[in-house]
Amino acid sequence: MPRFLHTADWQIGRQYGRFAPEDAAVLAEARFAAVERIAALAARERVDAVLVAGDVFDAQTVSDRTIRRLFNALQGYEGPWILIPGNHDAALAESVWTRAQRLGAVPSGAHLLLEPGVRAFPELGFAVLAAPLTRRQTHDDLTAWFDAAETAEGLARIGLAHGSVQGILAEEIDSPNPIAAGRARRARLDYLALGDWHGFKQVDERTVYSGTPEPERFRENGSGQVVRVEVPGPGRTPVVEPLEIGQYRWIAWDETLSVGSDLDLLVERLDGLSHETVLDLTLGGALDLAGGRRLDQALSEVQGRCRSLQVHRAGLRLEPTDEDMAALRADGYVGEVIAQLRLQQDAGDAAADTAREALAILAGLLGDQAEGS
Structure with a gap:
């Protein structure tokens, strides 16, 4: 029975220009603290992995120090951390991710899925179908290939993507990157972990937006949470529970x-x-x-x-x-x-x-x- 924490939209390096400098600095720091709390929660819960569905960083131009601090914040949980890029930190030919790798900042427990594909974790009982963004915006559904993707028998199929489920979200979301409604069903996914919408939203019994773990907007949309997920087995309905993690x-x-x-x-x-x-x-x-x-x-x-x-x-x-x-x-x-x-x-x-x-x-x-x- 694989167990996960699902999170997304950390937006590390986000600037808060509308606030006084003293407040802006504290709110930016709170995003690192949120990741540390996620690591501590993952260790307490003894989950099999933490799924991070994109927009780990707020921009490609964050400093080297910010990159190192982010990966240091993962140390409270030895992993695996399974991360994909989103629209803010897309896996360009030269990106924040390639910089992190050159710096040697990425710990062994962090799995950066920078290209679409299947990453199997047979010892943990699941396989991840990853749809990372390789540019900031696309009009193609990067999860379409999930439908035909093969995974080993007996492994739970976990989708990991960043974008907008069509016909579900409001128009003012961060990016237009489309994801077909019903993708989890068509692709025989046991769980589809999504990022981009900054509040918690359960699209269907297998498709969930975790929202950002630390609120950063004046919206009552369930932000400030992570999602605990238990997959009873291939083909069975996952047990989904949002957990409060935000500070402010x-x-x-x-x-x-x-x-x-x-x-x-x-x-x-x-x-x-x-x-x-x-x-x-x-x-x-x-x-x-x-x-x-x-x-x-x-x-x-x-x-x-x-x-x-x-x-x-x-x-x-x-x-x-x-x-x-x-x-x-x-x-x-x-x-x-x-x-x-x-x-x-x-x-x-x-x-x-x-x-x-x-x-x-x-x-x-x-x-x-x-x-x-």
Whole structure:
């Protein structure tokens, strides 16, 4: 009964340009840590192999140090690791894989399947039918040859490929590389391990996308997992179980603040976030000045607690009430400035953001002055 861990889309070397440098470095490092956790899990589970269905590296141009660090991260499990290239790290004539081999970085337990073919592991009871990408994009189904491929009797037939099962996935996936729906059935596969879709998705009882083991997008698609697979025997239905492996939780909130209770609820939710949260927060609606100051305080606190916080305030207005104006003693020229800033919030461009920030700063200064008088 062969047992595997199935994973894909490690994207080692991925850059996070939209984040602050401190956060970007930590998120990039988390991808190496995810591989180390996979190795530790494989050793604990005593699986027969780890199947890695492409996009091990995010680009062909990663540094030699990154290559060495990736293969060093495999050391917690002696193998076999069975890896194929995907669209990000295709097996070109000169590629990240040929560089890794020249560097002598590839451990003996790592089997790089850089050409299509069958690799048998008779001592472990299975054979791998590999469909590596040899260029970034193709319009041919590289798994078509699986149907006629022969494997020794009694060995489980395991397919390993990277691409898009036709008619199943959304249009915005990373590459168009097609895989026919029903390939596992037609090719008599006991299991088809796929990469390219970054979330867990079971296409049918024998065809599975593992997703990326460490989330890197704001999607609720089951990322951050690996798949444990048991194949009872040739022709029998595999037992498939996704297992949580990711460290950071990426979440996106779109919040409209209209009444005081909306802000109360948002502050409560922010207080409940852990330090392993990557939050993208879009705000809309309107707050009075007291509410704005309370929101700023809550965001400052959560920014120090979460891994990363990005806030988009373009849709959020500051609306000083008459009570706010009276409390700030904002009459005369100062009152006119505040009124002008309120109007500029409606500009809908960079000037609106500037006006909103200026209004918040002015309100804060006036509030501090009022408290000190």
